[in-house]
Amino acid sequence: MPSYTAPTRDTRFIVNEVLDLASYGNLPGFEMVTPDVTDAVIDEGGKFCSEVLAPINQSGDQQGCIRHEDGSVTTPEGFKEAFEQFREAGWGTIAAPEEFGGQGMPHVLGFAMEEFISSANQAFGMYPGLTNGAISALIAKGSPEQKEMYLPKMISNEWTGTMNLTEPHCGTDLGMIRTKAEPQDDGSYSITGTKIFISAGEHDLADNIIHLVLAKTPGAPDSSKGISLFVVPKFLLDADGNPGERNGVVCGAIEHKMGIHANSTCVLNYDGAKGWMVGEENKGLAAMFIMMNAARLGVGIQGLSQAEVAYQNAVAYALDRRQGRALTGPAEPEAQADPIFVHPDVRRMLMDAKAFTEGMRALALWGGLLVDLTHKAQTEEERAEADMILGLMTPVIKGYGTDKGYEVATNMQQVFGGHGYIEEWGMSQFVRDARIAQIYEGTNGVQAMDLCGRKLAQNGGAAIQAFFKLVGEDIAAAKGDEVLGPLAEKLENALGEQQKATMWFMQNAMQNPNHLGAGAHHYMHIMGIVVLGLMWLRMAKVAQEKLGGSPDDKAFYEAKIATARYYMDRFVPDAGALRRKLESGADSMMALGEEAFATAA
Amino acid sequence: MPSYTAPTRDTRFIVNEVLDLASYGNLPGFEMVTPDVTDAVIDEGGKFCSEVLAPINQSGDQQGCIRHEDGSVTTPEGFKEAFEQFREAGWGTIAAPEEFGGQGMPHVLGFAMEEFISSANQAFGMYPGLTNGAISALIAKGSPEQKEMYLPKMISNEWTGTMNLTEPHCGTDLGMIRTKAEPQDDGSYSITGTKIFISAGEHDLADNIIHLVLAKTPGAPDSSKGISLFVVPKFLLDADGNPGERNGVVCGAIEHKMGIHANSTCVLNYDGAKGWMVGEENKGLAAMFIMMNAARLGVGIQGLSQAEVAYQNAVAYALDRRQGRALTGPAEPEAQADPIFVHPDVRRMLMDAKAFTEGMRALALWGGLLVDLTHKAQTEEERAEADMILGLMTPVIKGYGTDKGYEVATNMQQVFGGHGYIEEWGMSQFVRDARIAQIYEGTNGVQAMDLCGRKLAQNGGAAIQAFFKLVGEDIAAAKGDEVLGPLAEKLENALGEQQKATMWFMQNAMQNPNHLGAGAHHYMHIMGIVVLGLMWLRMAKVAQEKLGGSPDDKAFYEAKIATARYYMDRFVPDAGALRRKLESGADSMMALGEEAFATAA
The missing domain is CATH 1.20.1410 (I/LWEQ domain)
Incomplete structure (x- = not known):
């Protein structure tokens, strides 16, 4: 079985020494992250991912999610328990605002944790990951009541969130969506339509699922200027704000995918589901981009994550497996053969992986710092500068990060020779899981x-x-x-x-x-x-x-x-x-x- | 479901116009392949692959092979019937020598057919493909009696063949093999050991399976200079040369692989199996290279094949799927969106695929011609020159062909966006099947x-x-x-x-x-x-x-x-x-x- 150790020394190097997080102590939320705190978060977070999430990664791939006749979905063995531990330890709340129960720490640390989570178990990481996307949109565009109703329980991971964009006939070109939102007398909307590829769309991990859904109001322009965003909870909230009546949204099928089997990718059928508009009518695209930009950075990190875990396992294999002799003469003459680590072509692949993952980690964490600076830098000018650079970096982190991440994962599988192709060794899963990151949240x-x-x-x-x-x-x-x-x-x-x-x-x-x-x-x-x-x-x-x-x-x-x-x-x-x-x-x-x-x- | 049409116009262009096969009419075996014959073989062969083999490719991937408790293996639905049709039509015999019942046609045509077969169904193609490798070794190194006993029924595909090289602890470094061959009084050898990754190692398609096995005789040098080659039939031949008593070789397991699910990749346990030496003692490596070189060219063609079939399906999708508008203004203003074929980044991937597959097809078929010339060119000098160039081309066809083949298959999957990641669309299978070609028959x-x-x-x-x-x-x-x-x-x-x-x-x-x-x-x-x-x-x-x-x-x-x-x-x-x-x-x-x-x- 493959293994994973969070590369915490390297993360601390980037956070403490390269980015020098301590030097930003004058910014709100940064004052609490002294190097001691930073190191504790990184080390404990890494430990949690290595010890709790990594051991159920391969079994999750093998078992996948199961949809039952009533539309309910069971996640693989151990996922529910792991998610409970994740929630209890508060790993989902690191960078969330304190106002709604988050810890308000820098995104730099949130991003570091995202890397560890995705390396340990990408399919697992998507449950809280999508929730974060939905949280971003609600923070930016939700009404005070909506924030109050949904954010605390989403941030605490009692509830999870989803993003509902794609329909069978349209993905990139969202102006073409057909899902309808009919206004009701009580100020809500009746949502009807079919959404596909909804990650974490239905599952057994949380008490409620808060769907953010793009739909069209009657008479809206037939283009991307005519889409609005709605919040549609799986269970409508009762008077106390707890999950009550079941809403009209059902998982119609789960997809058979190349990878990320342990994440339930759903067809969601909305049949007069009750929803409420988030932000302004016909301004759904802008709200969606808030979710998307956060999600794109997270997906770029997935490229890094799969490269990293594949690299760690390839290093172990290259040091263990013995075939042939070093070109410069036997490295271990007493053994029957040298470890394949001595062969330059193996080293080429390992060094490519090392140079990519360590460089990409620095880029991703710098991206996290830029996110923080867009919100928290002291002057408007600094915030604008950070926003400008972050805007440029987002497609590069997502596109380059996932293209190279897939390439590196593939090469790490190559280090294993024939064993790399056998599922038991786990390298195939890293490649198959890495593949999706080049596709979703906007193809590369x-x-x-x-x-x-x-x-x-x-x-x-x-x-x-x-x-x-x-x-x-x-x-x-x-x-x-x-x-x-x-x-x-x-x-x-x-x-x-x-x-x-x-x-x-x-x-x-x-x-x-x-x-x-x-x-x-x-x-x-x-x-x-x-x-x-x-x-x-x-x-x-x-x-x-x-x-x-x-x-x-x-x-x-x-x-x-x-x-x-x-x-x-x-x-x-x-x-x-x-x-x-x-x-x-x-x-x-x-x-x-x-x-x-x-x-x- | 994905589809496949053999690109016969392009094959005829290369064979008739670029290589100008007719100009080699003075060489033995070439005199029969007038352009009429060539075109008939290409067209009928292509039709067979498109109509018989392609329709069971996806179901074969989904069903895989099943090993039963007694070690027998059942191939997916339709494979047995398709293999019977393949055998009856004589598609396995095209380039085999007439002396043993083959049609003696140029390898150029055999290679063209190999491309079609692998595009239509790579896992299927490995059953006759491995047989061809075993045939090459027997032709080159077998005794007259061995040739007589095995070749006609292998060439007719009544029996299939395998190559048994890898063991759990060694693949590339074959000097380390541990399988033992003890000489017996009757001139045979008793073979004992475990071989892994044996493609087509056990199945229900043929009456007998002829294993070619690398093993060590007692006291043989502990290096690649100490390995000998043995022929070990699954069923020993009776006095009439028909399959009789079951030999001591059993499939102990079939591997769970990333792809080529419909080919049974076996662990074969040899327990005192009866075998006979092929060629000279301790010269097994040379015999193996004969199998390997033939197989490497075939594997290079697999890279082309998966790129080609993935390309065909991506073209169809790009013309059908509508998202967004051409950068130069709407291409089809009356429709809600343009086909994604108009987008330069989609065209880039399609053109990359087109340029690779058509160029690679020319290279592969030129490789086939070089194989013919090494055997049949009129002067010793011409034969030596062809052999020299072929030696140089073999690793390039295998290594470059499969690296690019995988890259192209991946990019064709990318054209499908999210649908490319869903197994039903078939693009994942092309990528997963293509992946093995970079690994087996010697990693790239x-x-x-x-x-x-x-x-x-x-x-x-x-x-x-x-x-x-x-x-x-x-x-x-x-x-x-x-x-x-x-x-x-x-x-x-x-x-x-x-x-x-x-x-x-x-x-x-x-x-x-x-x-x-x-x-x-x-x-x-x-x-x-x-x-x-x-x-x-x-x-x-x-x-x-x-x-x-x-x-x-x-x-x-x-x-x-x-x-x-x-x-x-x-x-x-x-x-x-x-x-x-x-x-x-x-x-x-x-x-x-x-x-x-x-x-x-």
Whole structure:
């Protein structure tokens, strides 16, 4: 059976040393997270995930969820008990506002915990994860009464939440939804329609499920400007605010999926279900984006998570499995063969994984800090700057993070050879679970267009210019340094490629917007390479400073610098190739009509 | 349910027009394959696969194989009937020698059929596929009596064959096998041991299963120089050569795998089973490589096959599914949304698939021709040249073909968005089935080392120099041509990258062999890019010639040239990035010891 240990040393390194969370002590909610508290949250959270959630990951995959004839759903063995422990320990409340019973700690710590949860058990993590998305929307758009009614019990995980967007005929293009919301005399709405792919849509973990549902009111515009958001509890609340009468929403089926078997992905049938509008009529898309942006960051972290757990198991296998001899001569001549860890092609895959996961962890936690700064930074200007950078980072964290996460998980499965293909070893599950993250919360093609079609151009390109400045400053500061200089030079090459690609878009996309679409995926990957490079430069800088002081765990810091070198050697060269592909534009891509794609006999 | 149509027009284009099979009419076995015969085989074979094998692909995945308490195995519904039809139609005999009842046709046609079979039903195709591997070994190394006893019924598919290499503790490093072969007084051997991952190891499709088994005779050297090959029938043959007494080999378990569920992957327990040595004692490795090389080409074709069938279904979905509007304005303003086919990022994935599958098909069929030429070319020199190029191509077809095949299958699943993750749509199966091809018959890391560690250096680099000459000549001939010239120039860049990479290996690998291991995977991919580029240049050349004569299917040839342009725009730039990574060598890759890979709490 595969195993998982939360990489808490690395998380503490990023939180305490790279991001230096303590230096933000003047911000609300940050004053409580002294390094002692931070370390305790990280260590205890990691322990909970490794000891409680990881052991039911594989059995959850094998058993899946079961829907009964009455539409109720049973989660796999142990999930109910684990969720109770999760709730009791308050792991769902870390970054939630104190006003509604949360702990009000920085999102940085919430994100660290999300990584551990998803590594240990991605399907489990989606139950509280979706709840967080619904909480975000209610905080931002709910009425005071709605907040009062739902938030405390959602934040405490007594109840869970869902996001109901997709319908059979539409996913990305939500303007096409058909679910109807008819206003009732009592101010509520009668919701009727079919929603599909509803994660955590029905289950036995909580006393109530609070569905947030996109629907159309009568006469609403037939586009994305005509959708409204509704809150539809599974059980209507009684006068005391407790679950009472069953509402008219039923799970019609659960999907048979490639992975995340332990999460119940439901078809939900709404048949005159009672719901209440959240926010303004026809402004549902904006509310949805609040849920989506939070969820997209979480999904990006899932890419990291599956890569990390797959990596840990591949390392153990590579050290245990003996086949062949090192190319430089037997490493362990007394044994019949050397561990496969000695083979460069195995090491290549492990180093790729190490460079990705540690870099991506830094990026994800920096993303968490940006979320905090958008809300809590002291000046309006700082908040706006954080929001701008976060907007740019969100599609990169989601798109690049999950594309690479899947690639790394696949390569870690490859380290196992034939055993990687056998379900008992658990590597197949990591790959199958990782796969969904490239698809949901907006496919990675949608992320790429969000980045290139929306974020790049916003405010005359202010965000991307701010990003270039940020990277440029770190490069400039590192240049000339014996250790950091060579790293910075390679990162500068990648940055140069991104700047050329940006320029090419500016010069060509107006004339033909397909040029933008044809290069968006490549651009997202170039930016992923640059921003992970920035993380590595920052981590190497901290590591070098620590080494100057002869720290106890010298090997930890030396490994950071060595891995930064590997990153610059083996990740950065792709930026140039991607830029060249991007500059070939849309012409050869769009040259052929549909008849050229038919299979001719 | 997914569908499959054999791409017979494209196969005929490659066989008749690009490879020009008719021009080899002076070679034995080729005289019978006039274009009429070729077309009939391709069309009927394609029809059989689409109509008989494809419809039981998804049900086979869902049902899997069932092992009963007595060790017998039942294949999924419809497999027995389909295999009977396959046998009766003689689809397994196309390229087998006439001497033993085969049709003696060129391997080119056998390979074309293998592609169709694997696209339609990869798990099914492995039953006759493994049989072909066993046949190759018996033809090359079997005694006249062994050939007489086994080959006719294996070639007719009355019996099937297997390859028994892997044991629980060893796969790649076969010198470590423990299965014992004790000589008996009657000249046979008593075989005892456990073999794992035996594809098609036990099933209900054939009257007998002929296992080819690697084992060690008493006192044999404790290395790969001490393994011998044995033929071990499931049922011993009676005096008339028919299956008689049950032999001591039993299926102890079937594996639970990520994919290819309909193929029974067995643990085979040999307990004093009666076997006979094939070829010389302690020369089993050489015999095994005969099986392996044939099998590796077949596995490379599986990469193509899964990419092709996934592509066909993604095209259909992209034309049917409507979401959003074209970036250049509504393509179908009267409809509520445009087909997703209009979106550049969808087109990017489809064009990547088209450029890969059509290029890879040309490479695979050229590989088939090279197999024929190694046996049948008129002069010893021509046979040696073909053998040299084939040796170089085999790891590239296997390694590059399956890496890209998996990537393309994954991207075709991506085209489906959320529906791609739901098993009913069938895209998950293509990805899961494609995954094994990167692993079995030598992982792709093993392929890369076969290419770089063995093939590059053989005969003072004669093979790679011959390959460079071959590509260089096609480039030179195309230069200056208005259509072909720009394609050739881009291919020349890629060739230049491969030459630089080769030079770097020559200058650095002697000093530190890890430099070779650290770059082998990248080199294999560079070579894949170059050789697919060569295929595209050749296809474009033929297409351009045909267009000069105003052919009926003008659009077909125009699409070839357009796709060649796309290939040069979007595949070729990776060669430079891969070369730069390769030139970073082993230093940063091997810098860290195993303690740096431990997860620190």
